[in-house]
Amino acid sequence: MNVMRFDTQQCERIRRQLDAYLSNELLVETTSDVLRHLEGCEACSRELESRTKLRDALRKAAPSQLPPERLRQTIHQNLRKTQPGFWAKLETRNWVLAVAMVTVVLCAAVLGQRWYHLQQRRRLVANILSLGVSDHLHCAIQGHHYPDVANPPEQLRKKLGPEYAGLLGVVQQKLPDFQVLEAHICSVPGSPRKYIHFITRGRGTILSVILTKRGGVSLPGGRLLLAGVSGGVPLYHARLSGMEVVGFQYKDYLGFAVSDLGRNEMLQVAEGLAPALETGLSAGSESEDLGITIFRPRALQWRESSGA
Amino acid sequence: MFFRPNMHVEEFEAAALPHLEDLYRTARLLAHDPSEAEDLVQEVYLEAWKSYHRFEPGTNCRAWLFKIMFHRLHHFRRRWIKAERIQPFESQQQDNIMADPEVPEEIRDGDILQALERVPIEFREIVMLADVEEFAYKEIAATLRIPLGTVMSRLSRGRKLLRQQLAAVARSYGIGQEQPRQRQGESA
Incomplete structure (x- = not known):
């Protein structure tokens, strides 16, 4: 590594980007800037190393929290006890159609009733x-x-x-x-x-x-x-x-x-x-x-x- | 015609159960104890099954399940979550005093999980989603329903807090206690 001298402001700017770099969320151009800086700055490289070490340690420790086997069985049983309700089975887009059909039927019923009353009054x-x-x-x-x-x-x-x-x-x-x-x-x-x-x-x-x-x-x-x-x-x-x-x-x-x-x-x-x-x-x-x-x-x- | 075809529980299980370990792991690190984590995960699966008709096949089932979990988690936060919060002023002071402490050479699983538990929940959940579950920032923002900028700032602060807590745990074992003196000596 060619150790070069960087001013403090530049190191601070790079360190602010280290979290996004670690999460692989930086743009390609910015990643190149960070990499160029890291090649020449030992302090920032050590900082990245520390952060990577911490993340890897957390990633390694977390999987130790495995679910108990009974949890899988309980979920399996609960899912079979609970079926989606009638309305849940309806396709969302068909809701619109169903509502439209109900509206048409209601309108037809109202018009039919009015027509029936009109005929009754005509007979009268x-x-x-x-x-x-x-x-x-x-x-x-x-x-x-x-x-x-x-x-x-x-x-x-x-x-x-x-x-x-x-x-x-x-x-x-x-x-x-x-x-x-x-x-x-x-x-x-x-x-x-x-x-x-x-x-x-x-x-x-x-x-x-x-x-x-x-x-x-x-x-x-x-x-x-x-x-x-x-x-x-x-x-x-x-x-x-x-x-x-x-x-x-x-x-x-x-x-x-x-x-x-x-x-x-x-x-x-x-x-x-x-x-x-x-x-x-x-x-x-x-x-x-x-x-x-x-x-x-x-x-x-x-x-x-x-x-x- | 009106009903979604193949609404079979087997299909749902095939899509959702492979993510059980991921969900439980996150739930375990966010809830009080194992039984609360189990209850939470059970509720997530039941809710997901009830609203499975809204899930679009081919989209990210894992992200969808996490979104449901965090929705429930935030809904019952007062009941579920350890509300150990660091006062803003206090945390600011700690930031200044304990800026970038050294990461111990040897990190035991128990130590880092203990340190993670001490991180306030709003930072802990983002560290979990980004560093353990490896969700992208956009996915985290969608899951927690917060802006992308908030995800970035909370993740940065969460990692820093984790580092500080880990250093504190290490100091409690007598590791790294000499460092501040050495630094003082160097500066002197």
Whole structure:
């Protein structure tokens, strides 16, 4: 070894790097610097020797701490007692898929439930609208209880009674294309419900405008169920027994416009009628007993008696 | 499809049990007594088995097991570890007074292990990982979850402390007691 003189600062710098040199963690260039210094510096070489000796002694002494054989056996037994849980077996990436699938299933369940409720409410709307359709079919279509020539308005007002006489003008005004042939109070066999029934003719067909007291019946709310809104009155539509029916609901009454015209035509008719009828109804005073003779079609009366 | 295939305990044992001696050796030098070291190693294997689905085949199983062990060790440090700490001021003084003491010519296994036990735990664990288990600095940093610079400084200080403690052990046997006087004589 060529012993050379190094200043103290250089030795201190090299000694700071000796730990990393000992652990083989120095860069190649730095290792070369250290080696060059060690070749010429006896003091630093002795220091490295001491540190290496200490490390080797520790490395030699530590393996004397061998595990007892029973430890291996205990671990072996414990591992067999403990199986990874269900969730631990799931692949991490499949967690995402599993969560996505659960989300889809939950969304489908929620949407399915909403769709089911919507269908239920649609069925309820159809059941309520069928009240108007059944009166139109029984009284106007099957019973043909209207004259070929329209009855005089005075006679119709008399049939309607003082409470509803005013509605005749409303119907005539809001259905300019139609002629009111008949207006009366009627009922359908098997039901105590009374209907204020206007039978009109126009556009080559018969159109009924029908009002009845709600009697606890209520059309369900919901944007998806509505066919439109006119003057703040929600309109409901259905096609039942070959007829187009548009229904509307007031505080105490249900109203119907029924005919075999197209859907859009019926909605136009109802848009004009619904708010006007509400005004007409609120102008008259309501009474539980209508106080007039209920019109009951002969054919229906016969059916009732024959049924009895 | 959803389940990791071949989750067999035999596969886990084949990968993990060869490192039992290394784990026990480190645990033994960091825990109070052999029974605590055994408990620790058992816990490491059970935890590793439970989370084996997270282990990526082909990666360093040994480093993974050590990481689990030190995670548990630090979690239960107050219960497990001998908290013999040297006060910073005191250790600073010792550094100044006892800078680079001579390493005894003859080092017995018992002496150096006794000296290692006297080194504070945060330095002892790094000396163990670097000098006995021969982990790279990066692996040690990942295992102990500390910065690389901290690994380097603690290792340097840990080795120095070990050297001082070994000198102290040697002095307790009457070895090397004359050295300071000789040095004083030389300087005088």
